[in-house]
Amino acid sequence: MLQKIKIFIDSIYFTNALKVTIAAVIPVVLFSLLGEFRIGFTIALGAFFTYPSDIPSSLKHKINGVLFTALLVSVINLLVNIMYPHSWIFYPFLAILIFMLSMISVYGHRATMTSFSGLLAVSIAFSNLNTGWAMVEHAGLILAGGLFYLLISLVFYYVRPNRYIELQIAECIKLTAKYLKLRGDLWTLNADRKLIIEKQLHLQVELNTIHENIREVLIRSSTTSGSSNQNRKMLLVFISLVEILELALSTAFDHNKLHQKFDEHPKVLLTYQSLAYNLAASIKQLSKSVRKQTLYTSKYDLLHDLNSLSHAILTYESDLEKTAAVEGVFMLTTMLQYAEKQIEKIKIIEHAFTLGSRLQDLKGKDKDLEKFLAPHYYPLSTLTQNFSFSSSIFRHSLRLTITLLFGFVVGAFLPFQNVYWILLTIIVILRPSYGLTKARSFQRMIGTIIGGLIAFGILYFMSDNLFISILAIICMLLGFTFTQINYKVSATFITMYVVFIYGIVTPNISDLVQYRILDTLVGAVLAFMANHFLFPTWEFVNTPIHLKKSITANQEYLKEIALFYNKKGSISTSYRLARKNAFIEIGNLMASFQRMSQEPKSKQRQLPQVYKLAVLNHSLLSSLASLGTYIQSHKTSSASEAFNIVVETVDNNLKNAIEVLNDTTEIYDESIAQKDLSIHFTALKNIREKELQEGEKFNPEDFQLKMQEAQLVIEQLVWLINLSGNIVKATKTLKNT
Template sequence: MNYRSEIQKFITSQHIYSGTRVALAIVIPSIILAYFGILKEYFLFPLGTSFVGLTDMSGPFIRRRNALLLAVVSFFFVTVIASVLKDYPPLIFVEIIIFGMFFTMLGVYGQRLAAVGGLSLVVFSIFIDGHLSGDQVFKSVVIFAAGCIWFFLVFLVVTKLQPYKLPGQMIGENYLQLADYLTIKAKFYQKNADLDALYNEVIAKQVVIKDLQEDTREVVFKTRQIVNESTTTSRLLMLMFLNSIDFYEKLLTSDHNYRKVHEAFDDAGILPKIHDFLNLLAKEITNIGIALQSGVKTVPRLDIDAELQHIYDDYFALRNREMKPETLEDFMALRLILLRVSEVAEDVITIYKVFSQDLKNARSLSTGLDLEKFVPKQEKLNSRVFLNNFSLKSGIFRHSVRITVALLIGYAISKLSFLGIGHSYWILITIIAIMRPAYSTTKHRNILRIYGTAAGAVTAYFMLIFIKNDTVLLAILLSSMIMCFSLLKDKYAWAVFFMTIYIFITFNFLNPGNVNLIFKDRILDTVIAGVIAFAVSYFIFPVWEHSQNIVLMKKSAKANLNYFQNVLEHFISKKGDDQEYRMKRKDAIISLANLSDNFQKMLSDPKNQQRRMEAVHQFVNTSHLVTAYTASLAQYANSKNQFPEIDTENWNKKISAELLRTVALLNSEETDEKTIQESALKPEDLVEKMLKKRKEEIEENEFFDIRDPNRITKLTELKNIREILELLYDVAREQRKVVDKYVLYR
């Protein structure tokens, strides 16, 4: 692992930038209040700042601004109601029911409002018993609201000063994930590579890339400065993001039989060199990603063309020694691998050129594509959507019921005097933090929360015992805050670890010498909340991942069919709508990633709920291959070359028929006789005759040692296209058989 590169990735990322902003917004006022000796009295000010800061999710400025305004209003309303009714326990249970259902149901409008709703419940939990507000309700509410407004003002100032910072960081993160993806692809060329495990790694990484691309699309295509303005920076960011999507398709292609390639060339020494070169390209992509996150220019770290030429020299020397009729097809396969590697290298060089050039005189890149169509759809804020989800058929409604029941149980337990719980609201906060709509996610977060809390509590306990210098403790507090807010999205256990440390130090500043009580309460409350969250998620209206299988399989099958037909239409006519093609590609990749994510979550469900796991796994794998082979075919569809030697019309009918049969089975529809007949067509290609002729030429010593890396024979291209079409049909047929059995035993 390159630790320097990993550190650079982290310190230039949007997460550390956002975490530092939130932490400074909290700490700076706290230091000022401490200087005047009134921090304890005005402790609710930085607390309000922290909660509003946690609702600030990445996205377009307008959506972030509106969500923060909603959070400020919502938090104020909740604190007023909770503070006024804190002395009436029966009404508190009514509050929990109303607020628990309402704020969790906000999730129907997307993740941004779900975060606002969840943190509104956290605020409610803190003020539920007056532990922090005391008897001065009005003063406490005003101080808390002022802290909320403070972060909103910080947000407005920072985003106006650096409007391109977030888009640049997110696009940079796209390139960093693509670099990781390329590193995984490079491992396919290692000797004794575990291909099945690597395919699983590839699929898991595709889920991560899909989520990131969706978030980045929303930011880039919904940010006015990028879409409408004609500044150098806006055009550059737009072009870099579009290039990253095209580059991902290039990496997605899977047109190689790796087992056959290893059998033929494992002892030739060239495959490890391909592996090393791809890793070098991954480092270059990492360099681009870090530069984008940092907002600086960069140049290639190595001579890519020279490194590639070394591989071609080895290839041509090997071909000159080993080429004969029986190895012809093996060398054609290796030549195509080198072609793909060359294309990836060329793309990296192109991306560097785009990144380094001056685009002042370029036209706006917002023309030509209807960017609105590429942005993830979100539910509009209307009451009909909200009310229509009040049904047990709605996953959000079931989740709302679980959250509400868990909060009721947690609050009731916190009032049991014999337990001696000093910070009862920690139970409620932990329940809200852990519970998610899916059981598998709740289970995973539960485990991470317990690990993070236990490790953080022990670490903080010893810190407070052995470190008596307030300046050192304050430095640790600030560092822990930054790390907590930076890691909250991707490294939950570590985020909880640092959160626990800064909570311990904060309470120690407010009430020195109480570390034993804090330690006991934190551990006990976390365990109680974890048990409640697990039990409620398991027994009350649970949502198991297998219930989503058929829906996601339908979407993936349909999206792959549309993607394939679009590519074949473009392949045949050499005319195509670029926007429609990009839309079909996006739908196929997103559907595949959602299906893969669903399967990964199934692994965390109880064994008795992991239904038809083998069939779902086979469907995920075949879907991945259909998408990848179609992406491989798209490279030829975008080529200006014509391929009349391939019976493309019949291949189109044959493969489409198999994909249509799969869609029909998933939708419980009958397949018409015409489709069944088309799936049995036998395309008449000329490739075999041409291949036979070429072998005869080699047998007769008509082999010419032409060492041109840019030259690839027409026969090599034709053979590869035919193999891709054959593989597509075989995979489509295999998928149809899998679905046939899945539907039969469902």
């Protein structure tokens, strides 16, 4: 139990919550002792407004982002106070302000969080309207709060400069281990492979997010302030984790066929599965070691497991005649070599955390890393191009603007105590995604009711302000901590915090609780209704876009693999970028499917077909990774003409699928394609026959490598042809239903 508490306290969520809690509590306590609670509370508001923009990034971008946000929320508060008395201009101004703040989300994640901070500042501005010099003073105190939060954040950064990236790497290792475990599950006889693949796709969404966070911090830091030893070590670990993920995905086999082939020799597959599980368990243990900051000592003898698999292959070969065993031996040898590569990557990570890493360990892997980052470039054209109903951010901005204005009018003309709380609820709940808005609406309502009742009960029996203040601080800390973990729990603690604060400064606490709950219910209902009826953006509209991007990314990855197979040499940056984009887009496609599955049944158009295409694209990516990994790690022969023709056929299939999604004419006649394919398949089979006939020209070891190459390349190309053809059929079904 104590260990779990320690891990919780050491988590990123708790650390971030602690920063904003300290930045908010210190000024309140300090100025309260001086008899100026209002000043301290306003400074605390500035820290609260600025906090969302403090996202993972390099130190330079962290400082610039927080400074800009602190200045923005201060100016917004001042402008709202200046415009409020002039109703004839105030409402147009408020509408334009809300709309433009929401629209800046087009510039990425940091801009989205800055937008959120600005919108929070708009809503809270109505809680304390000022005139004359008072409004300038109030805005200045908010700016001071933002600057004070930046100071606290920098203190945390310099005290533990590497802890954030260590925790992110630990989480990345943990998710990668989970992925390896799922790949091992595929080898279980009669396993529910559809369910396993679905879990893999969901996990890919999580991996994409954490990979992007790590790239942003590691690569951005190395490009702006140079590469430290710690940075190089973490970069080496991260690159190795990406390669482990590619290797895991590259074990693409027809598992039903394999089980049939080795039906009478189950031990060899069970030995491989045991090795796969130990690979996953080994790096999971490494994740725990990094998180707990303990010395890592491996509990698993992976080399022993590897020898066991090698021995099982020899046993299998000796139990059968050589000609009968040759195909199975090639398959098993490929699996053995994949496992060897995985162990090699794991050993690199273990070495980094135990013995330290050296500059030469990267071996040129850090070349052109800045190309793997989204550029921090904010052209005006990006904003203007999104002024269209085809843009989901434009629709959301309009939706949010109208809903907030309606909420303001409702709160102003009906007997509500705190209009700003209706606005705050709308801002927090109303998301571009229908599913997330729906979930947050219910979670916030439930959390508010539970939190209000608990806090009211405590205040009813307890009146000691010191005790209530301590509870308020604890609730604030836990409320911010659980924001990303469990929103219902977060809403409960935040409500308790607000009620405790008002319980200290106001006597009519029962009325406060009632109005707090009522305001939240009204805001939640308005947010939910707006997302359903006001310029809704249903996911079935965006799904074809994600499908095209995923197919295109796989297509580019295929081209890079074919180019490498033909030209050999070292892995290019364009190859690694194509691989990265293929992984990202399959995750984005699955995320789109997840969002659609949360929408009303009437809006879940072609949901089964979308899922089928997600699985097909994932399988295609797996097959591509198998081919790419093999030719990277083996000395291969020259690419045959048949190889290039079949690759071209796969490429045409993928182009055809994209054209179908675009509602344009298909590229080529399928009957001609099928006739051509039969010729190409024959050519592929001739590769193997030719190698058999010329076998005596090579020594036994070279001959085995040539045969293994011929078999794997043929197998993957045939699989690619089938998958790409099925993608074309599935896209046609999607468009015709």
